[in-house]
Amino acid sequence: xxxxxxxxxxxxxxxxxxxxxxxxxxxxxxxxxxxxxxxxxxxxxxxxxxxxxxxxxxxxxxxxxxxxxxxxxxxxxxxxxxxxxxxxxxxxxxxxxxxxxxxxxxxxxxxxxxxxxxxxxxxxxxxxxxxxxxxxxxxxxxxxxxxxxxxxxxxxxxxxxxxxxxxxxxxxxxxxxxxxx
Amino acid sequence: xxxxxxxxxxxxxxxxxxxxxxxxxxxxxxxxxxxxxxxxxxxxxxxxxxxxxxxxxxxxxxxxxxxxxxxxxxxxxxxxxxxxxxxxxxxxxxxxxxxxxxxxxxxxxxxxxxxxxxxxxxxxxxxxxxxxxxxxxxxxxxxxxxxxxxxxxxxxxxxxxxxxxxxxxxxxxxxxxxxxxxxxxxxxxxxxxxxxxxxxxxxxxxxxxxxxxxxxxxxxxxxxxxxxxxxxxxxxxxxxxxxxxxxxxxxxxxxxxxxxxxxx
Numbered sequence: 001x002x003x004x005x006x007x008x009x010x011x012x013x014x015x016x017x018x019x020x021x022x023x024x025x026x027x028x029x030x031x032x033x034x035x036x037x038x039x040x041x042x043x044x045x046x047x048x049x050x051x052x053x054x055x056x057x058x059x060x061x062x063x064x065x066x067x068x069x070x071x072x073x074x075x076x077x078x079x080x081x082x083x084x085x086x087x088x089x090x091x092x093x094x095x096x097x098x099x100x101x102x103x104x105x106x107x108x109x110x111x112x113x114x115x116x117x118x119x120x121x122x123x124x125x126x127x128x129x130x131x132x133x134x135x136x137x138x139x140x141x142x143x144x145x146x147x148x149x150x151x152x153x154x155x156x157x158x159x160x161x162x163x164x165x166x167x168x169x170x171x172x173x174x175x176x177x178x179x180x181x
Numbered sequence: 182x183x184x185x186x187x188x189x190x191x192x193x194x195x196x197x198x199x200x201x202x203x204x205x206x207x208x209x210x211x212x213x214x215x216x217x218x219x220x221x222x223x224x225x226x227x228x229x230x231x232x233x234x235x236x237x238x239x240x241x242x243x244x245x246x247x248x249x250x251x252x253x254x255x256x257x258x259x260x261x262x263x264x265x266x267x268x269x270x271x272x273x274x275x276x277x278x279x280x281x282x283x284x285x286x287x288x289x290x291x292x293x294x295x296x297x298x299x300x301x302x303x304x305x306x307x308x309x310x311x312x313x314x315x316x317x318x319x320x321x322x323x324x325x326x327x328x329x330x331x332x333x334x335x336x337x338x339x340x341x342x343x344x345x346x347x348x349x350x351x352x353x354x355x356x357x358x359x360x361x362x363x364x365x366x367x368x369x370x371x372x373x374x375x376x377x378x379x380x381x382x383x384x385x386x387x388x389x390x391x392x393x394x395x396x397x398x399x400x401x402x403x404x405x406x407x408x409x410x411x412x413x414x415x416x417x418x419x420x421x422x423x424x425x426x427x428x429x430x431x432x433x434x435x436x437x438x439x440x441x442x443x444x445x
Contacts, residue, residue: 025184025185025186025187027187043184044184044185044186044187044227045182045183045184045185045187045217047182047214047218066218066219067215067358067359068211068214068215068218068281069358069359071278071280074280077283080254080283081279081280081283082280082283082284083280083281083284085218086210086211086214086215086280086284087210087214087284088187088210088214088227090187090189090229091187091207091210091229091231093189134279134280137279138279153279155278155279155360156277156278156279156280156281158358
């Protein structure tokens with residue numbers, strides 16, 4: 001297809017000294033995503049976020065910046081939050097990925113999702129999936145997190161809409177539920 | 182990101198064998214991948230060190246030895262580090278953000294030697310030893326300038342040893358978005374060589390030790406002792422975040438905070 005040819009031409013640096021275009025690299029990966037086993041051949045340079053969004057069609061994870069600072073792409077890798085825009089899909093081989101689509105229990109929202117809903121923790125929603133994933137790890141590791149610890153703990157997630165106030169309230173509310181208080 | 186070839190090394194020897202002219206080692210990827218996404222780097226081959234067994238922290242008696250692939254979060258949470266060099270665990274706990282700390286490694290940080298990174302200040306102030314697959318390099322010989330180190334092209338960092346100090350602390354004024362140091366100062370009361378003060382984020386040629394602050398603190402280890410020390414803004418970075426004069430002021434303030442933290 002023309003668009004794919006164009007993408008490949010733009011992606012490969014011209015005249016790298018050898019005069020030959022490199023053969024497109026592909027690598028086999030096998031991982032678990034939201035509990036399901038996934039096998040695929042991916043370009044070596046495919047980002048994990050692009051694999052999640054374009055190959056798996058899980059578009060709840062967002063690309064918000066080009067500088068690895070905004071956190072809209074945060075997912076869980078083996079239970080720990082990471083920026084999926086700053087990993088290659090190939091690096092996730094053999095690992096377990098959880099996205100925003102994987103945290104609800106059937107029709108029942110995860111307590112963190114429910115808390116964001118009840119406490120107006122979002123406006124446009126673009127940062128929200130990353131916020132929720134980061135906050136779940138934060139509360140899991142620190143069930144009695146203070147307000148300051150929550151504010152500091154979410155330093156990897158930038159929100160342009162809310163001023164963070166209701167995000168913090170949402171996380172506090174979720175913490176109560178998640179620790180059974 | 183340009184095309185590249187991703188290889189995962191089975192062990193250090195395999196990683197060394199896979200390193201050719203246009204290959205780069207991949208550790209946590211927290212610097213290399215964003216750089217490649219900006220097309221500021223385009224290695225033809227990436228050699229991932231994830232399976233090389235280079236993680237781990239041990240107390241060797243006089244020092245704390247940290248494997249090159251040890252993540253910042255693991256240094257932060259290590260009881261060994263918290264007991265022996267709490268200032269180092271605290272430094273690790275403020276690198277980047279939680280997601281960066283879950284991936285980034287000490288070996289990657291030191292191999293890259295970003296002029297605004299935190300670990301170089303700790304390594305220089307604590308007179309660390311960088312253990313590679315070829316030799317041991319002392320910190321004072323290791324940092325050669327902005328993004329420049331003494332590492333040869335095919336050399337791989339295996340671990341870093343930090344001699345235990347009497348007291349040590351780090352204070353950083355971070356960029357609000359990236360969390361890199363606009364100025365960061367690591368103060369160490371070393372065992373046997375007096376006070377070391379290493380500055381990162383501010384110098385236009387990377388991390389450096391500040392002789393005048395060290396001299397003042399060797400006389401009187403108090404924040405007030407730094408009031409009258411001359412901190413020149415020559416050879417300091419001016420950029421959109423802060424100019425050289427402001428950075429010189431930040432260096433003094435961070436040094437005082439680090440001294441206070443040492444006393445705590």
